[in-house]
Amino acid sequence: MSTAKDTAGEDMPWDEVTPEAARKLLVAAVEAFAEQGYHATTTRDIAGRAGMSPAALYIHYKTKEELLHRISRIGHEKALEVLSGAAGIEGTPSERLAEAVSSFVRWHAGRHNTARVVQYELDALSDEHRTEIVELRRRSDAVVREILREGVESGEFDVPDVPGTTLAVLSLCIDVARWFNTQGRRTPDEVGALYADLVLRMVTAQK
Amino acid sequence: MSTAKDTAGEDMPWDEVTPEAARKLLVAAVEAFAEQGYHATTTRDIAGRAGMSPAALYIHYKTKEELLHRISRIGHEKALEVLSGAAGIEGTPSERLAEAVSSFVRWHAGRHNTARVVQYELDALSDEHRTEIVELRRRSDAVVREILREGVESGEFDVPDVPGTTLAVLSLCIDVARWFNTQGRRTPDEVGALYADLVLRMVTAQK
The missing domain is CATH 1.10.10.60 (Homeodomain-like)
Structure with missing residues (x-):
């Protein structure tokens, strides 16, 4: 199946x-x-x-909340797995960031129904379950923040506000779930490639 | 009031x-x-x-749909007004884009409840009302697309995919309504300034 x-x-x-x-x-x-x-x-x-x-x-x-919790936990675990896997490839911070963004975008485009539920229904979780999910989200944040930090350290990136830029990069990827339409003009791969390019432009140090 | x-x-x-x-x-x-x-x-x-x-x-x-339609129409008209007003200031494409992004972000942060309803409940509108709202959204798109086009023409911007970048810029601003929290660390003004900077980095031609 x-x-x-x-x-x-x-x-x-x-x-x-x-x-x-x-x-x-x-x-x-x-x-x-x-x-x-x-x-x-x-x-x-x-x-x-x-x-x-x-x-x-x-x-x-x-x-019903048990169903939402199950969906939310599996969804967040998958998204984190996709992000961590991509971020963990061999390569420079630029290569790893491009891979992380394009994979995360592809996930949010390809699984937009799941992603919408997972992103928009957080408030409906019980306090205990929400705390668990927030922790998974912190780990996704940490993956992106760490690549940015390494890129700044190596001189490839110029990022004055690492936490704010992390938030923006993840937000850009997540919002794909809202507007992505399987009948639309762009495939998940095309959106992934476009967004990886835009994010690299955001963070790359000017020569 | x-x-x-x-x-x-x-x-x-x-x-x-x-x-x-x-x-x-x-x-x-x-x-x-x-x-x-x-x-x-x-x-x-x-x-x-x-x-x-x-x-x-x-x-x-x-x-109930009449209420949603009223909210959605006024919300979209206000957002378009904010965006057009900012885009219409005297200045270079960079200055106008920065103003448009920061104003649009401030609107989505400051009116996040309205923005969420307006953005997430489009499918609940009647066909006739949805068509009307889609037209307002096209006009917001056109405002951003036009600034990008002018910046490319003047040589200030380097934007290989103008429609795709327009989509990304608006998406970044809109998603502020999802994650913005009045109890959070950043004010609407701070998020607006950060995002204007990030968007300019996305589009500015490298010297």
Whole structure:
């Protein structure tokens, strides 16, 4: 099922979620939350979309918040994995930053439904779960901040405000999930390449 | 009432909306939509927040969508006004771009609740209303695109992909509404200044 696409053309593996019924419910929840928002979605809606009964849903998830938390945690872990993997390639800070930005953009374009849910429904998480997710977000921040710091140290980059620039770089990538449209003119790869170029221009020291 | 603040510390004039009851309902709708999403909000919720009866709401707005449309149209018109005003100052393309970005960022930071509703609930508008709003968005795009084009022509800017860079610049400003927090470390002015600098770095021709 790892190449299955949902109606938005989004890659939808969620392979880590087992058994299959739990995975199907989670995919249905992502769709419903992305379409109508977390608060307007009932567990009955989610069960219905997955072709199951509400009772079958409760076997796997006690509450709607548990579904959101699961989606948010897996989504943030995947995004962090993509970012860390790209940042960890052999290369100069410029090469690593370009790879990190283009991969992170591709993820937000390719999985825009998941990314929207994960980004816009943070306030709906319980305090405990939100704290856990905020920690994952801090780690994504740290990946970008560290590349910027290394580039400044090596003289490749000129970045007067490293935390502010980190915020801007991540924000630029994340907002792709809002505007990206699979029917649009640009592919995820093209947006990734454009954004990597724009971000390098932001940080590269003038000769 | 033009200096009234809502609970998020956002400037909330909506002075153009009269009579006062219609304005109060609209302010209540922005709060409710920003908090729980459009689909989860009922007209009863909105009337309750404004201290009115559902019947009183129907005097001013026939449907919930009419409220969203009103918010979205005024919000987009204000954002376009801010952007056009800034872009229209006397100065070089660099000066005008810096002013446009910092003003647009300040608007999205200062009115983040309105901006979130306006940006994230586009799909909930009727086809006719969405078409009208898309046209306002095209005009915002055109303002930025025109400054970039002029800067390229004058040799100040080097922008290989003007439409793509326009998209990125506006996206960066808009996403401020998602992450901006009035309790955070940066003021709207500080974010505006940082972003104007980052955008100029993106587009300025290397000497």
